[in-house]
Amino acid sequence: MSDFIVSLIDVEKSFGKNKVVKKMNVEIKQGEFLTLLGPSGCGKTTTLRMIAGFEEASSGTIMVQGVSIEDKEPFERDVNTVFQNYALFPHMNVFDNVAYALKIKKKSKDEIAKRVNEMLELVQLQGYERRKPDELSGGQKQRVAIARALINNPKVLLLDEPLGALDLKLRKQMQVELKRLQKKLEITFVYVTHDQEEALTMSDRIAIMNEGVIEQLACPREIYERPLTKFVAGFIGESNIFDGKVVNVQDQLLVVETTAGIIRVNGDGFEIGEKIHVSIRPEFIELSADPIEGFNLKGRIQDFIYMGTVVKTSIELKDKKEIKYSRFEKEDYIREGDSVNIGWNPERAVAIKANK
Ligand SMILES: Nc1ncnc2c1ncn2[C@@H]1O[C@H](COP(=O)(O)OP(=O)(O)O)[C@@H](O)[C@H]1O
Ligand SMILES: [Mg+2]
Structure with a gap:
């Protein structure tokens, strides 16, 4: 099997005549924190949704763990997604939100309680089990969303601007927390942001996107010190x-x-x-x-x-x-x-x- 957990090979996506992702080639390593960074509308979310299987590529191949994702339904894949708007179930409390995926899989009550407890400990939300989402702050809601996404032990976590709704101070704190969590769990993160500072702080590698094209894919330092294109030079730092x-x-x-x-x-x-x-x-x-x-x-x-x-x-x-x-x-x-x-x-x- 290849060393890469996610591979995009010549992936393209069009909506009608509008080609929003062009000939994209990326190979993501097991345990890597890879960020798709680019301005609004450059195709980041579309790319993530294709990896998640919510959107079908117009051409090209996406492989997860060596298997083309077309052959699998979204729920069969070892991939989970965290969205910017949290997408929590508003009528369910924290426990039930986090437990959801295991309940669907008809796991035993004991196992569910044990796993939910582990997840809440991981995101530092023990004691919040009975709260409803509207009784939580933005940062706490996002922690619940992360716990919910991690409970299935996904191999890959896709995160679409997960900190975008938080104020600056909380965002910085959550950046550090998320990075630590990712290291500890050794899960591959594919992270989407338009915030270059966030990308530079958190990522092992950054793919800089512009109008559906990856202009450079490299580690933060190389991107900062050796921009390959005028766009990258202008977009990263000053x-x-x-x-x-x-x-x-x-x-x-x-x-x-x-x-x-x-x-x-x-x-x-x-x-x-x-x-x-x-x-x-x-x-x-x-x-x-x-x-x-x-x-x-x-x-x-x-x-x-x-x-x-x-x-x-x-x-x-x-x-x-x-x-x-x-x-x-x-x-x-x-x-x-x-x-x-x-x-x-x-x-x-x-x-x-x-x-x-
Ligand atoms: N379902 C859709 N139908 C038509 N156009 C879409 C759809 N989703 C996204 N687009 C277009 O694709 C382009 C890329 O969008 P998106 O991937 O959401 O960008 P980003 O996440 O980088 O801001 C935009 O021009 C957007 O309007
Ligand atoms: Mg987006």
Whole structure:
């Protein structure tokens, strides 16, 4: 049997003429926390629903544990889903909500009580058995939904923006709890979110989706440090992205002409004359009153924004493009209206093929 617990092979999905998932190929490892991350409408929920078997792929194959899911009914699969809106049964108390799947399977009363108790302990909700969903907070409801989904011992848990309805503080707390739970149980999580920070904190690997296509599938660090496409560079964290043309190549060092001036970046496989995107994080930008070697990029300091942990500075370039520079503290030597030279260590910037 393959090492992969879930495989999507050339999966496509259309609603009428609208193709919302395009040639998707993903292989998910046993015990992995894999996140589908992308803006609203990019096809995340549709992908998850196909893995769950609620939606049929228009073409391609989805395998769970080496078996094509078309051959199995949803209830036969070792896959369970947690939704953003919890989908609890409102008239049932916590115990009965969690027990539901075992009751359907006609398990004994003793076994049900034992398993429900274990699950409530796992999600730290002992003592809440008799409460109805409307007597619970959002975080507690979501814990019940997770307990209910886990009681069947699924091999794979699918989670569709499960923390989306919670306020920021609770969401952060639940992120840590969920990640710990997943590690402890060694269950494969396929997690959907549009929140890049959530994806970066929780995932082993992230699949970045844009308009039905996975643009990059990699670990958080690689996604952050080595974005493969302009979309990924712009979507993850904050980046300054320049469009330009390679005008010189010296080994790995590329000299790039942009409408704002000359810049540098390290990159492999580029030729003179080729179009390129260059992405540089605000924390890697350097400012100087004097010219910076290899750069001819000037700007004017526009304003400063205090963000608590960092100060962000907006700088307007010659072509009116605005870029961001960030440091932990405000530096006294730069003031609004100052003209500055802008540069960076070319190793810190990322060269992206212009067709990507
Ligand atoms: N049942 C459906 N019928 C028609 N179009 C749908 C249906 N479900 C989703 N879509 C469309 O598919 C696209 C992707 O939707 P979805 O997978 O829900 O995106 P996401 O979860 O990333 O926000 C959207 O344009 C949405 O309008
Ligand atoms: Mg969705």
